[in-house]
Amino acid sequence: MPREEIISGDDENIVGALTSALMQRARGTAFRATPGGTVSAPRFSTAQLANQVGGTQENKLRAPLGLGSNVFSDNSPFSFIVEPQEAFRGERLIVDVALSAGAELLLSIDEILVGSLPQTPSTEFGLPAVMFRADATDAAMDWQICPAGTKIIIKAHAVGTFGEADTLTAQLGLYGVWIRG
Numbered sequence: 001m002p003r004e005e006i007i008s009g010d011d012e013n014i015v016g017a018l019t020s021a022l023m024q025r026a027r028g029t030a031f032r033a034t035p036g037g038t039v040s041a042p043r044f045s046t047a048q049l050a051n052q053v054g055g056t057q058e059n060k061l062r063a064p065l066g067l068g069s070n071v072f073s074d075n076s077p078f079s080f081i082v083e084p085q086e087a088f089r090g091e092r093l094i095v096d097v098a099l100s101a102g103a104e105l106l107l108s109i110d111e112i113l114v115g116s117l118p119q120t121p122s123t124e125f126g127l128p129a130v131m132f133r134a135d136a137t138d139a140a141m142d143w144q145i146c147p148a149g150t151k152i153i154i155k156a157h158a159v160g161t162f163g164e165a166d167t168l169t170a171q172l173g174l175y176g177v178w179i180r181g
Contacts, residue, residue, distance in 0.1 A: 066173050
């Protein structure tokens with residue numbers, strides 16, 4: 001079909017052709033639910049991630065990201081949650097632990113999630129927090145990129161028998177790459 005025939009005609013034909021093309025494109029990228037009720041397509045499009053991730057070193061900064069602190073007075077689990085407002089790729093988790101006098105407790109890092117994606121190959125057993133001390137060697141990790149507005153969740157609990165006044169205080173943070181969009 002010659003170019004003149006494509007662009008000639010009344011407004012309805014042009015609008016109809018554009019609407020039809022957009023509908024066909026939308027059908028090709030629609031989200032489809034799997035039988036388990038989960039979404040089979042990614043939450044963010046490739047274009048959105050490319051926009052956040054960027055292509056040059058100029059918009060990537062090495063930066064810290066705090067996850068907060070918690071005082072454990074029993075063995076109940078606690079979730080440290082942060083929601084970066086720009087894309088972030090965690091590379092090093094730091095866990096600082098302080099015990100009350102006489103307490104003999106450990107901290108277990110039970111799960112590390114970026115959104116709903118585990119960052120360890122198995123979540124069956126927790127990881128000892130000493131793996132993430134500031135002076136630990138070979139503690140760098142390659143985490144998934146966390147798109148802006150997606151939660152990073154670290155689940156932990158204290159291990160051991162608590163005495164009457166025993167507490168374990170944990171403070172967590174991440175080093176990684178802040179990807180400015």
